[in-house]
Amino acid sequence: MNTIKGKILIVDDNESILLTLKQSLKYDFQEIETISNPNLIPNYLNDKDWDIILLDMNFRAGINSGNEGLFWLRKIRERNPDILVFLITAYGDVDIAVKGIKEGAHDFITKPWDIDKLIAGLHAAFKLRESERKVKKLEENQEVLIQNSMSTPDEFLGNSPKMAEVFKTIHKVASTEANILILGENGTGKELVARKIHKLSSRKKGLFVSVDLGSINENLFESEMFGHRKGAFTDANADRTGRFAAASGGTLFLDEITNLSMNLQSKLLRVLQNREVIPVGADKAMNVDIHLISATNKNPLLLVDQGLFREDLLYRLNTIIINIPPLRERGDDILLIADYFLKRYIKKYNKGEIKISSSGIKTMLKHSWPGNVRELKHSIEKAVILAESEILRSKDFGIDKKSSNEWETGPSNKLADVEKHIVKKVLDKHHNNLTKAANELNISRTTLYLKIEKYEL
16 A cells, blocks of 8 residues: 555534545555544645645535635635645535635545545645645745756866865865855865865755855845745745755755854754744745855854854854865966966857967966965956957966066965964964964964964964
8 A cells, every 4th residue: 555645624514425545545545634624724824834734615514504614714715725625515516616616625525525536635635735835845945946047057167186085075075064154265266166066975966055154134035035925025926946945855945144143153053953944924844955055255164263153053053064166376277277267268259269478377376376276266257358369378367477576576465364474473383282373363263273274373
């Protein structure tokens, strides 16, 4: 006997009918509950997302108008129009049942019923319910799908030793459900790493949903992330699927996670703990099944020390940490990536054969690339668009020579470089005594460890 995962609620004031139906259906459906008092229906609607409700038409002795059944049918439809309602009626009251169908009931059954036909009808209804769910999810996810398809993700390239370690870690973690935190400067390709993990995972057929938390208005956070119901607030003209629900069965990538306020961090933490969301305006939670990947260009441990980021949330996020090295530390990867973008933009802008001169190559290798791969990408695109010959020279890339030379000949004014210089100076002063160095820098030993690892001191 194949039991399907249907949830059926039976509402009838006749205890004998409730018992008979429950016994007859228990081998075919996973969950069956019965109630004899229709006034309890609202509570049961809050409790579960029912697939089918079997609803009697009359609940008071001597009254056969069917108005009670029609009243509760309307209430069910108001609360959740997706539930399929079967009306239970006597053989002589078919006209009342037909009226109920006109008001939104799926079908009716007459007493006495043929149990085999009833089970077959319920099976067909459940299949319809499952199909409607799939269609609704596709429609709700349409906005996310469109956003994901607006731009073609870049390839994640690299042959340098540091990138070899990154690729090694990606392949290790892709087969797990561990929460992953990706650290790296702006433009290093944190989203590309997240997409690569998704493509290698068992969730690759599900959606990859990317959210830039830095761009979401705090007042709209719950609506964007958890969804909302029609009428929940002034402009809520229709139900909206939140990003968590859209990513269910796939991967949710939360970029710039450390930009969240403490208030929003608390809301996010509750969702991650319970793996369920409550859409704005809804009265019950819905489960979400996501693989969570987060990213930031900041030092999360330093933010924890400063009281700007919740430590309990950080430990929810960083089961695995992946550090993406800046482009300036990746050697000849600069040329590999430059060649990739050169070919892409030659094709995009219908240019002929274009090459980079030896002086151009030398300039690119010397440049510090503070904007990392994103800066290199834009530099190559601009050079291809404005190219006046088949050879791209140093001047064509719009690179400030001062910043290029500064990287090799002396310390730059970049915050990271200043921080590295200070940390190294303090470590040298205290002969690598971490406790004394951390005290002078006014940071924890944990944060100091992270900086030593980051700057390879």
